[in-house]
Amino acid sequence: MLTKRIIPCLDIKEGRTVKGVNFVELRDAGDPVELAKIYSDEGADELVFLDITATVDKRKTLAELVTKVAKAINIPFTVGGGISTVEDVKFLLNAGADKISINSAAVHNPQIINEMAAEFGSQCIVVAIDTRNVDGIDFVHTHGGRQATLLKTQEWAQEVCDRGAGEILLTSMDHDGTKAGFSNELLAEISSALSIPVIASGGAGTMAHFKDVFTFGKADAALAASIFHFKEIGIPKLKGFLSDSDISIRK
Amino acid sequence: MTDVRCRVFASDIGHQTPDNNMKIAVIKYNSGNVQSVLYALERLGANAELTDDPEVIRAADKVIFPGQGEASTAMRYLKERKLDTLIKELKQPFLGVCLGLQLLCEHSEENDTECLGIFPVKVKRFVPENSQEFKVPHVGWNELENLVINPLLKDLPANPFVYYVHSFYAELSEFTIAQTHYIHDFSGILHRDNYYAIQAHPEKSGLVGEKLLENFLSL
Known part of the structure; x- marks a missing residue:
């Protein structure tokens, strides 16, 4: 049976992990490769690397990191942050990334999704959508959720799917950082409407939140950062809990 | 509990370093x-050469045929370079991966493509009922299920998990040595003579994937 996926997300700045991680076994808490290996050994199903300072001149640093990660780990990983052109995608895929994730660039130029999917295949194009509820309506936001757009989240999700995205990474800015659970209602609505997998992000605080996002939220995968980095929830324990809760999980 | 299972599982698998003189053509x-x-x-610990040189491929001890992409474009490319005939003539252990598996079959529904025909198997598109x-x-x-006894599957745990990304699948056949269920059962791994093929990505399938590659290198 196809399993639900648990995906730790690592924030990267100039080739280093940021957001103070709290792993005693890490010799160098800022080394993304070492952290990636630990997660991979613990049973993470995939990894996401988000370059939070990605600019053109930093691209080379990112590509070097991608190559190091690709050489070291044997599970799939996605790279995102500042990717806007077909050239950027080519550069990172050639460096060894399995998938790339685009966000603002897709909002500004939706056609880029078609171009990237045609060039590299839908399977490696993840479209990240940051959403926030404004007076009862879900709107797409850009720039880390700070800038509102006029796009309704559900409509934009359908459009990126139609344009050839392989997966959607949906982050609820209302839930992100709250540790009060994922935005299950919106996730379920989008996941049910679309023919592609949806990765849920924003709000993970307890193991039960993961169970809820896979059942009520109908998510195909769940992403989280700090709860894994700070060891609030260990991946083996989380997977044991989900498995005992009759969620299909890779053991 | 899962923690313990993972550890036992990891140590069960173990690795041997392949022969460094082995020539592997990708x-x-x-x-x-x-x-x-x-x-x-x-x-x-294996050294592989990425090549389209027929002589290098012919002389290799092991040949790996990876792939991601679209079937008809890939077949056209192989034919233009006569790699299609070459692949059919090879006698050493040969491993198709993902699109590589599909191209080794007879026909793919992806743009109605005639493939290499090593496996008399049809490749179809997943059509979700729901x-x-x-x-x-x-x-x-x-999961890979119903594993038959085969050197490629040596020392794998029962129902091992592998990583898939695909929209087309090979039907079950007498050459299926492991199957997977998604919507319906399909061929996870095929074997005929010196040809092996895996629909999943062993290179991204953790320890199980490494074991599959290692078993292939040991054939």
Whole structure:
């Protein structure tokens, strides 16, 4: 049976992990490769690397990191942050990334999704959508959720799917950082409407939140950062809990 | 509890370093993501050469045919370079991966493509009966089931998980040595004579994937 996926997300700045991680076994808490290996050994199903300072001149640093990660780990990983052109995608895929994730660039130029999917295949194009509820309506936001757009989240999700995205990474800015659970209602609505997998992000605080996002939220995968980095929830324990809760999980 | 299971599982698998003099050719064609196959072989201590040179491929001890992309474009490319005839003539252990598996079959529904025909098997598109439950492509970790006794599957745990990303699948056949269920059962791994093929990505399938590659290198 196809399993639900648990995906730790690592924030990267100039080739280093940021957001103070709290792993005693890490010799160098800022080394993304070492952290990636630990997660991979613990049973993470995939990894996401988000370059939070990605600019053109930093691209080379990112590509070097991608190559190091690709050489070291044997599970799939996605790279995102500042990717806007077909050239950027080519550069990172050639460096060894399995998938790339685009966000603002897709909002500004939706056609880029078609171009990237045609060039590299839908399977490696993840479209990240940051959403926030404004007076009862879900709107797409850009720039880390700070800038509102006029796009309704559900409509934009359908459009990126139609344009050839392989997966959607949906982050609820209302839930992100709250540790009060994922935005299950919106996730379920989008996941049910679309023919592609949806990765849920924003709000993970307890193991039960993961169970809820896979059942009520109908998510195909769940992403989280700090709860894994700070060891609030260990991946083996989380997977044991989900498995005992009759969620299909890779053991 | 899961923690313990993971550890036992990891230590059960174990690795041997392959013979350093072994020549491994990875067929170079217009396919994506070949790099991760090369890195996976590197992690196993094997040196592989990415090549489309018929002489190098012919002389290799092992040949790997990876792939991601679209079937008809890939077949056209192989034919233009006569790699199609070459692949059919090879006698050494040969491993098709993902699109590589599909191209070794007889025919693919992906743009109605005649393929290499090593396996008399048809490749079909997943058609979900219920799109809420089954998304296409089939992306993620799924189990290999009904494993037959075969050197490629040596020392694998029961129902091992492997990583899949695909929209087309090979039907079950007498050459199926492991199957997977998604919407319906399909061929996870095929074997005929010196030809082996895996639909999942062993290079991205954790310890199980490494064991599959290692078993292939030991054939």
